[in-house]
Amino acid sequence: MLRLREALESRKFVITAELEPPKGTDLTTVLNQAKALAGLVHGVNVTDNQTAVMRMCPLAVCKFLLDLGLDPIMQITVRDRNRMALQSDLLGAHALSVRNILSLTGDPMKVGDHKEAKPVFDLESTQILEMIGSLNRGKDLAGNDLAGNTDLWGGAAASPDAPDQELELAKFEKKISCGARFFQTQGVYDPQSFERFMLKVKRFKTKVLAGIIVLKSAKMAEYMNKNIPGIKVPEPLVEELRAASEKEQAIQVGIDIAARTVRAVRSICDGVHIMAVGMRDRVPEIIKKAGLT
Numbered sequence: 689m690l691r692l693r694e695a696l697e698s699r700k701f702v703i704t705a706e707l708e709p710p711k712g713t714d715l716t717t718v719l720n721q722a723k724a725l726a727g728l729v730h731g732v733n734v735t736d737n738q739t740a741v742m743r744m745c746p747l748a749v750c751k752f753l754l755d756l757g758l759d760p761i762m763q764i765t766v767r768d769r770n771r772m773a774l775q776s777d778l779l780g781a782h783a784l785s786v787r788n789i790l791s792l793t794g795d796p797m798k799v800g801d802h803k804e805a806k807p808v809f810d811l812e813s814t815q816i817l818e819m820i821g822s823l824n825r826g827k828d829l830a831g832n833d834l835a836g837n838t839d840l841w842g843g844a845a846a847s848p849d850a851p852d853q854e855l856e857l858a859k860f861e862k863k864i865s866c867g868a869r870f871f872q873t874q875g876v877y878d879p880q881s882f883e884r885f886m887l888k889v890k891r892f893k894t895k896v897l898a899g900i901i902v903l904k905s906a907k908m909a910e911y912m913n914k915n916i917p918g919i920k921v922p923e924p925l926v927e928e929l930r931a932a933s934e935k936e937q938a939i940q941v942g943i944d945i946a947a948r949t950v951r952a953v954r955s956i957c958d959g960v961h962i963m964a965v966g967m968r969d970r971v972p973e974i975i976k977k978a979g980l981t
Contacts, residue, residue, distance in 0.1 A: 723756060
């Protein structure tokens with residue numbers, strides 16, 4: 689299986705998935721999930737205190753993924769670290785052979801489990817991309833020489849269904865100007881709407897992976913429609929989930945929706961990023977159902 693950068697540069701249809709570090713030191717679950725992805729994906733995102741819940745640092749999990757032969761994509765947020773800590777983590781990532789970095793803002797503290805924690809936000813997420821460029825050139829953010837430069841590939845997030853499309857396109861262009869080499873999007877549920885977005889960003893000649901968030905229930909879909917900007921689950925899909933009489937049946941409907949969405953966007957973009965929160969062990973099933981194996 690090609691690594692992420694090689695796959696994108698060779699114009700392969702790319703598959704990435706997502707794992708979250710444990711809340712504690714027991715890596716059994718995440719490593720079992722990782723082993724199941726070997727040979728199926730080009731890269732694996734490792735989240736950074738996702739939903740503002742304190743977990744093991746992503747860099748440690750990335751190293752374990754490398755040992756398993758997987759290509760990690762280390763997520764890093766500006767919420768928790770100042771510019772010195774961010775640069776230290778990026779230097780450490782390079783030293784451990786982690787090459788892919790996804791720059792993010794980070795979920796607000798109020799939704800997590802340490803609501804009293806003080807957010808940092810010393811930089812904007814786009815400045816992490818600029819930082820990566822500087823470190824790759826052998827300079828830190830203050831212009832000081834490094835004893836050895838990095839070779840990192842910076843990525844960013846995009847929201848194809850953002851309410852303000854002009855603003856989203858402006859953000860997209862800014863991220864590219866700051867050094868974004870690839871994008872992973874927010875959840876896509878309407879292939880036609882996604883195609884319109886792709887037509888708008890085609891001129892940038894960048895790599896875009898469509899986000900596939902696997903739905904577990906109608907309640908989950910309704911919650912995302914109400915609370916997560918940039919996500920729109922069409923009512924017919926919500927109705928499909930409502931018609932499921934049991935929990936496992938609803939999950940199966942969600943898997944089917946994910947698989948057919950992958951098939952629908954395959955000719956539109958450069959790949960898919962599969963996010964199966966709470967059922968990451970089902971990702972291989974989704975990949976098979978989507979006809980990607």
